[in-house]
Amino acid sequence: MGRIKGRKPEETREAVLVAATATFAERGFSNATLGMIAGRAGVTAATLPYHFGDKQGLYDAVVDAVYRDLVAFGPTLGGTKSFAQVVDAVYAWAEERRDGIRVILRSIIETGGLDTRVRELRMGPVLDGMSRLIGSHYGVAVEKAREMVVTLTHLVMRFVTNRPEDNCVAFGVKTAEQARACIVDVMARVGADLLGISPDARGAKAD
Numbered sequence: 001m002g003r004i005k006g007r008k009p010e011e012t013r014e015a016v017l018v019a020a021t022a023t024f025a026e027r028g029f030s031n032a033t034l035g036m037i038a039g040r041a042g043v044t045a046a047t048l049p050y051h052f053g054d055k056q057g058l059y060d061a062v063v064d065a066v067y068r069d070l071v072a073f074g075p076t077l078g079g080t081k082s083f084a085q086v087v088d089a090v091y092a093w094a095e096e097r098r099d100g101i102r103v104i105l106r107s108i109i110e111t112g113g114l115d116t117r118v119r120e121l122r123m124g125p126v127l128d129g130m131s132r133l134i135g136s137h138y139g140v141a142v143e144k145a146r147e148m149v150v151t152l153t154h155l156v157m158r159f160v161t162n163r164p165e166d167n168c169v170a171f172g173v174k175t176a177e178q179a180r181a182c183i184v185d186v187m188a189r190v191g192a193d194l195l196g197i198s199p200d201a202r203g204a205k206a207d
Helices: 009-031 034-041 047-052 054-075 083-096 100-112 116-138 142-160 164-171 176-195
Strands: none
Touching: 009 034, 009 047, 009 054, 009 083, 009 100, 034 047, 034 054, 047 054, 054 083, 054 100, 083 100, 083 116, 083 142, 083 164, 083 176, 100 142, 164 176
């Protein structure tokens, strides 16, 4: 079985990327195999090198996709949203990409940090861009915005990769919805405090 009949090459590539994200999230890089990923995507293992080269190339594509989506998402955070609404939107974005974030977090835990390529070519530039964006929108120094972005990034990564029941116990609530509301509220208050604004602030200018 190669490409599923009727599926375009770009659709096959996307299916493989989705399957790889889920597999790396569950098993980590070392324990995931191309056979597992191919089976999940509905293709043969021989299909994967055509699109991604090798397992490392596929893993890099998974990580790159998370950062690429974040770069595209960043400019949508301005406008008339309050800071609290921005935090809610960021958390919703992360919830939709939980497996991808788990891949990154798992790699950090297993190896002690991001590899040089991701750190220098992805994390650094993304933090630079998001810090400038937030600083400009809320009229604060880029350094202060960066402190907030880094802090909330770590909180988002940790909370969103928890099991819902773990977050429920952590906040002493009964439902996942209640836990989520607590998470967003805490992050909005922490982030606003770091920026020196109110959680209801809507920015120094409309983007």
